[in-house]
Amino acid sequence: MFRAPLPQQAQRSQTTEAGPSTASSLPADGVVSTDGAPLPPAPGASAEGDSLFNRVMADNPYFSAGAGLMGIGVVLTALRRSVTLGATFAQRRMLVTLEIPSKDRSYPWFLEWMAHQTAAQQKGKAKAPGLFGFGQGLRSHELAVETSYKQHENGASEAVFNLVPGPGTHYFKYDGSWFQVKRERDSKLMDLHSGTPWETLTLTTLSTSRNLFSNLLSEARELAEASTEGKTVVYTAWGVEWRPFGKPRRRREMGSVVLAEGQAEEIESDLKGFLGRGKWYADRGIPYRRGYLLHGPPGSGKTSFIQALAGSLNYNICLMNLSERGLTDDKLNHLLGLVPERSFVLLEDIDSAFNRRIQTSEDGYKSSVTFSGLLNALDGVASSEERIIFMTTNHFDRLDPALIRPGRVDIQALLGDAEGEQAKRLFIKFYGNTPSEIEGAVKGRIMREGEVPLSDEEVETMGNEVQAIVEDEKRQGRAVSMASLQGHFIRNGAKESIGGIRELCRPLEQQ
Structure with missing residues (x-):
């Protein structure tokens, strides 16, 4: 049979009264809200895990604080890395470093310069202008002591204690720039000849001008040379290097x-x-x-x-x-x-070291230096x-x-024994009235109390007498050394010394 379709209004009424059909009106998952409206589709397993993790992270304060601390750590690490790179870059670009090993000649010069600054500050008169017109100041809290003795004219000696910068870090200002000095000592490396450990001085300054180091070392050298000005330095061999022996x-x-x-x-x-x-x-x-x-x-x-x-x-x-x-x-x-x-x-x-090429001493020690080695040297x-x-x-x-x-x-x-003319000149040098104009020359003996100086004519006459005595003794095969005459003149007066000259003379074969 053929049914005619119901009118549209009738269909709506029928649907409302009977309710929606199960197949067409329920959602695909079959979930309906209490008011009859369909719920959104339920998430899958992955979505459920993410939602749970987010809820736990949001609700747990420990996880939140840990995440924050981790973020701060990452930022601080990056910042520290940046600061380190920046400091390294600045050090390479702005800091100048100079290393002075203890084997270098400038090492004692610079230590003496620093000791001079310390001594000046101890006396309350720190060096204002240096040899180049620069101002200096030294700050040091790690000191060492150097003890020396000062000889007075009366023969007495006095101990002098000099406080010098010791191993450690020191600071000083030179020509408007601050310097850092590190004096480092390596106890594992020793100088076998002196027994002193190996040391290194490291100078660092915040300046792009390297002339500061040259000027500073030049001033240190001039200061060292000033301390030996007018003096003779005697060096002796220490191993494979020359070192000053005693004071100048x-x-x-x-x-x-x-x-x-x-x-x-x-x-x-x-x-x-x-x-x-x-x-x-x-x-x-x-x-x-x-x-x-x-x-x-x-x-x-x-x-x-x-x-x-x-x-x-x-x-x-x-x-x-x-x-x-x-x-x-x-x-x-x-x-x-x-x-x-x-x-x-x-x-x-030189004859005692190589006597006819025999190099063995009386105690059996044989010199390590050969005669041919000396000739080649x-x-x-x-x-x-x-x-x-x-x-x-x-x-x-x-x-x-x-x-x-x-x-x-x-x-x-x-350079033989005293000639008559030599003896005369030495006598006049000791007993003459004319002041010596030669620094370091023999000034003569100490005048005895009540002794009257000789006139120039008397000195000349007595000098001729000394010359005649020495020449007469030499004709007889007897001679006297200049060292013996000098010691004789120091101990005696002019007239007494003339009478004792013949006693000083010895046969030539005994000289």
């Missing part, structure tokens, strides 16, 4: 040593002609070095003359002992190549240039001809 000695002038007429002037003139002619020697292919041999009996003034010559030319002396234990051919050659500038090398009593292929060597001996006949040939010894000078 007062410079001795040429007039303090009385040699035969014209002898001192001849040697000094030859040495002055050699100095400053390095280019002349180099242009002609001649090694730029000079050797002198002074020989004669003991007390003739060999060593004293070398000291006076060094003082006259503002030179220092490097004293070399060829019989020193541990000295080898290599060390000798190395030391002669590292002689400090403006220094003589002095080989005293003097003028071999590896020998250094710009060097002045003085040798002394009391026994010229014991020297090997190979040692004193030209090229190794350029000038030989005999």
